[in-house]
Amino acid sequence: MNVWGGMLLFISIGAANKTMPDEQTRKMWMEIDFQIINGLISAIIIGLTPWRIRDLYQLYQKKYRDELLRRHKYTKNFIWIQVIIWSSIVNSIFQVGVAICTWSTNMNNRPTRLVGILGGISLISGVFAALAQFILGRRTKKKAKMVEQSNSIV
Structure with missing residues (x-):
């Protein structure tokens, strides 16, 4: 992916x-890379x-909530899990929109603003979900480490 980027x-x-040297060749290779x-x-x-989608289904089924909380170990806060799951769903939906826009039209009459907006929203929602999981996971690890240290002292 780095080579193409x-x-x-x-x-x-x-x-x-x-x-x-010619503009058409550059446009063609930009399109291929994209x-x-x-x-x-x-x-x-x-x-x-x-x-x-499985996580979203289990989010709203009470009998699966314990399994969902067990799988998302980075937090016990149900609201954060909802936000992260919905951010991931939004990321998937808008990425499907980007794929539909880019693969159903040719490079000359593609709605570039629409592709940019859909791609931007997809990127932002994916980055938000990943950062939230990372920060909450780090916070959970710090708490576990502090509890372990306090238990070893006693």
């Missing part, structure tokens, strides 16, 4: 002008969708 960056800033990156990201995000 780097190539996209070099073409965008004009560093590849000597190897690709489609490969979009495909890789979509495969990951859309591939995680069944587990996200």
Whole structure:
């Protein structure tokens, strides 16, 4: 993914002008790079969708809440789990929107603003869910470490 992202960056800033002298070649390679990156990201995000839907289902079924809380060990706060699960669902929905927009139209009449907005919302919601899990997990590990240290002192 880094190779395609780097190539996209070099073409965008004009560093590849000597190897690709005409504009049409640059546009074609930008489109190829964009489609490969979009495909890789979509495969990951859309591939995680069944587990996200399972979490959403278990979120609203009382008999599965204990299992859900056990699986999301980073917090015992049910509201944070709801926010993280819904952020992940929003990430999946908007990534599907990006995939539909980019794969159903050609590069000349693609709604670029719509793709940008959908991609931005998908990115923001995914980053929010990941950061929340990371911060809450770190906080939980610190609490567990402090409890372990206090137990070893006593």
